[in-house]
Amino acid sequence: MIAQELDAITAAVDDFARRAVAPLVAQPEKPVPAAALDALDAGAQAAGILPHPAEPGWALWETEAPVPLSLAVLRRIGQESAGIAYRFHVSALSARVARDLGLAPAGTLVAWEGPGAFGKGALAALFRGEPHAAAADVFPRVDHAAWVHAAGGWARVVVPDASLGWRSYARESAEVEPERAPHGLLEAPFVKLTLRAEGARVAAPAGAAVLTRLLGMHALGAVAAALGAVERAKAKALAYAHERRQGGALLREHAAIQLLIADASVAAAAVDAMLAACDSAPEDPAGLARILRIRAAAHPLLCSAANQCLQVFGGYGYMQDYGMEKIVRDCNALRFAGASPTELRLHAAAEELYAWSR
Amino acid sequence: MVALNGYLDPSEPLSPRSAYAKLGVTVQKLAGYDPLTLWEHDTATLPRGLQAHRRRLRAFAAKELRPRSLEADLDPHGPHAMAVLAAAGRAGILSDFLPWPLGSVSWFNLTQPVTMTNALKMEELCAACGGLGLVLGAPGLGAAPLLFSGEFSSIWRHLVPRYRACMDGDPKVFAFAITEPAAGSDVEESHGAKTYKPRTTARRASGGWRLTGRKVFISGGDIADAVTVFAALEDEGMDSWTCFVVDRGMPGFSVARTEHKMGQRASGAAELVFEDVFVPDTHVIGGLRNGWAINRLVLNSSRMPVGAIALGIARGAMESAIEFARTHSLAGRPLLDYQDVQLAVAQMMIDVQAIRALVWQSASHWNPAQSRASIVKVFSGDTAVRVCETAMEIMGNQGLRHANHAEKTFRDARLTQIYEGTNQINRLAIIEDQMEELLAEGP
Numbered sequence: 001m002i003a004q005e006l007d008a009i010t011a012a013v014d015d016f017a018r019r020a021v022a023p024l025v026a027q028p029e030k031p032v033p034a035a036a037l038d039a040l041d042a043g044a045q046a047a048g049i050l051p052h053p054a055e056p057g058w059a060l061w062e063t064e065a066p067v068p069l070s071l072a073v074l075r076r077i078g079q080e081s082a083g084i085a086y087r088f089h090v091s092a093l094s095a096r097v098a099r100d101l102g103l104a105p106a107g108t109l110v111a112w113e114g115p116g117a118f119g120k121g122a123l124a125a126l127f128r129g130e131p132h133a134a135a136a137d138v139f140p141r142v143d144h145a146a147w148v149h150a151a152g153g154w155a156r157v158v159v160p161d162a163s164l165g166w167r168s169y170a171r172e173s174a175e176v177e178p179e180r181a182p183h184g185l186l187e188a189p190f191v192k193l194t195l196r197a198e199g200a201r202v203a204a205p206a207g208a209a210v211l212t213r214l215l216g217m218h219a220l221g222a223v224a225a226a227l228g229a230v231e232r233a234k235a236k237a238l239a240y241a242h243e244r245r246q247g248g249a250l251l252r253e254h255a256a257i258q259l260l261i262a263d264a265s266v267a268a269a270a271v272d273a274m275l276a277a278c279d280s281a282p283e284d285p286a287g288l289a290r291i292l293r294i295r296a297a298a299h300p301l302l303c304s305a306a307n308q309c310l311q312v313f314g315g316y317g318y319m320q321d322y323g324m325e326k327i328v329r330d331c332n333a334l335r336f337a338g339a340s341p342t343e344l345r346l347h348a349a350a351e352e353l354y355a356w357s358r
Numbered sequence: 359m360v361a362l363n364g365y366l367d368p369s370e371p372l373s374p375r376s377a378y379a380k381l382g383v384t385v386q387k388l389a390g391y392d393p394l395t396l397w398e399h400d401t402a403t404l405p406r407g408l409q410a411h412r413r414r415l416r417a418f419a420a421k422e423l424r425p426r427s428l429e430a431d432l433d434p435h436g437p438h439a440m441a442v443l444a445a446a447g448r449a450g451i452l453s454d455f456l457p458w459p460l461g462s463v464s465w466f467n468l469t470q471p472v473t474m475t476n477a478l479k480m481e482e483l484c485a486a487c488g489g490l491g492l493v494l495g496a497p498g499l500g501a502a503p504l505l506f507s508g509e510f511s512s513i514w515r516h517l518v519p520r521y522r523a524c525m526d527g528d529p530k531v532f533a534f535a536i537t538e539p540a541a542g543s544d545v546e547e548s549h550g551a552k553t554y555k556p557r558t559t560a561r562r563a564s565g566g567w568r569l570t571g572r573k574v575f576i577s578g579g580d581i582a583d584a585v586t587v588f589a590a591l592e593d594e595g596m597d598s599w600t601c602f603v604v605d606r607g608m609p610g611f612s613v614a615r616t617e618h619k620m621g622q623r624a625s626g627a628a629e630l631v632f633e634d635v636f637v638p639d640t641h642v643i644g645g646l647r648n649g650w651a652i653n654r655l656v657l658n659s660s661r662m663p664v665g666a667i668a669l670g671i672a673r674g675a676m677e678s679a680i681e682f683a684r685t686h687s688l689a690g691r692p693l694l695d696y697q698d699v700q701l702a703v704a705q706m707m708i709d710v711q712a713i714r715a716l717v718w719q720s721a722s723h724w725n726p727a728q729s730r731a732s733i734v735k736v737f738s739g740d741t742a743v744r745v746c747e748t749a750m751e752i753m754g755n756q757g758l759r760h761a762n763h764a765e766k767t768f769r770d771a772r773l774t775q776i777y778e779g780t781n782q783i784n785r786l787a788i789i790e791d792q793m794e795e796l797l798a799e800g801p
Contacts, residue, residue, distance in 0.1 A: 029618045113755060115686075115688075116688045116689070117754045117755070119688065119689070120688065120696060120698065122689075132689075133689035133690070134688050134689035136689075137688050137689060147755050147756055147758075147759065179758070179759055179760070180432075180760055180761075181432055181760040182758050182759065182760070182765075183750075183757070183758040183759075183760070183765035183768075183769075184758065190758060190759075245540075246541075246542075246543045246544055246550055247543070247544065247547075247549050247550035247553055248549075248550070248552075248553025248554075256782040256785075256786070257782075260782075303747075307743075307772075310772075311775065311776070311780065311781075311782070314542045314543060314776060314780050315537065315542050315574075315575050315776055315777065316542075317776070318619055318620050318621075318772065318773055318776055319617045319618060319619060319620070319627075320617075320618035320619065320620065321617075321618060325620035325769075325772075328620075328772070329620075329769075332747075332750070332758075332765075332768065333758050336750065336751070336754060336755045336757055336758055337755060338755070339754070339755075340751050340754050340755075340757075341751065342698055342702070342751055343754065346698060
């Protein structure tokens, strides 16, 4: 992709973020109506941000789109709303997985979050082709409830299984129960998914590679969305520190405030550097483990950064209409989406211990 | 009993339970080895009166607060706050700063520091629900200026009748109003107060004063029967701050709005408007121009209970996480069977016990010294937030679910780092209080 094309895409994303996303989330204390989110999805598709089912291009997570471009898109959208960024992220990942499996992307949701997350090393064992007691709990399976983010309209869900193959389930064969009041990411519906009948196996010889790529892209995208949210939080905190007075001086003149902002800056800079080192999706378990280590480090840093920015506002930061507390909740939710930092660390440790023993 | 994975069953000879049982009775007592819960261990260290107090509050919270906790969080303007206030009033929980017959404190407990009884109360209430706990705790904050005024006439006139109403199940409570739209930290620390020009003022009128201004983020301000509000005398500065009692229903007093908060939602944070409200001279509390001193005393006395609030919320988070780990499984084994979960649970226990040790040690003194109160508040709030994050971590993505309580505890705990002075302001309050020591030469 040449520089001018990159600049044009970046400008288009920036324009979409300001023109279409920002107005929807201008009142953070009010949830965005579902119809408005659906319309936003359509607008994002028309703008080339979300993949078009019939016209492949450089949309989010498409094969030809460089990973840094997708991360930049999610980061920019995340600056307006981490929830909308994550909604686009899940939607785009679903389309990518569908294409990789030879399925039609329209109306397909990918759901890999089982009740046991990464199974405390079970996923690492699965990639090695070894048995593990927790293998069955890693992915959603029949008659076992799993909690997943399910963005947009979908008629089919594709799910990996313990053999690292994939199965396809019609929506009618699943029970879907929305979470009443999720902690964050309200714009990316969080649902209880219970599959009730075994799905059809998808003929895809590179199923493990599809899963590896999915988990790596998901991890990087979640971090990018959170980084964008923290950048927004920092911008708001800086602006507030320049206008609010305390003790006869502007907040910016107090070391206590400077240190809060510095903490957020340091965290954002560290995560930015981590992401900059990731220019491709992983093609093997070792590459995936490297990305998951980054994610395990990044999210706690970003959550702390968001909290420090909220603290600059004092009591106002705690009120919903200032938007700071939503950023904190969204960052928390991104931290636990898919797998918690502890699960990521256990997975990385399992990989590392196995590699060393060889 | 079935042991956790990696641990011996208590019946095994090498388990400490079995091994200690072979020693003499006296040695067993010295070893202090008794398989009680941590809660029972801690309760047993208290004087008998406080043990009973703690048990009573725990039972009350389990019955009245916990069942309402989740719904009250989702429906903050619903009936839950008034329902628990009525129940608490009848149970004597809203009138426990004065001895019977003026209030509900038993004469047997009069030797116990109020700071301690209050800390025990707030922990138990907030372990069940941070928001409803604040609903029941904020009235004490509102009444505190009256108690610190040292004026029996003010207490008799304004507090005792309301205490009696509470005990009759008709909750008439106070709210404490200091924060102004342009001043949060500035009304909580001296240096800021010196530079701040107060916007809520009192103008002299015949037989009283006329109050004008606004107060924001007032806990329980939406449901209070009366407000202890601080205003500067007209044309004077913060050093003229004076405390007034404004009764609900006084012409010119209104509740403009209640905020949409991140957490502790069951308790409203109200914006109060005073438009030329006439308050008679009998509603001046503690004398003219003594409001700043009273305010600082109240803050010192309230920061320690915030530590107890944080402790309760952290304990609630820990209990929710343990319950989740006990009832959810991986590969057919409860999560509690996994060492990484055990490590996280142990860390939560460590943190909760550390907060409690600091709160109880500080609350056992009658005088809530500024630095001591701020130390408690800062440590407790920061540690509580960390405990709540750990609780969410144990639950994985189910930690995002409202029904599992952990995400609510995070939202509730977060406020303890902000109200009663941000933890940054409280750190500076420690320095202010210890300034002589810091500047002195040598030990």
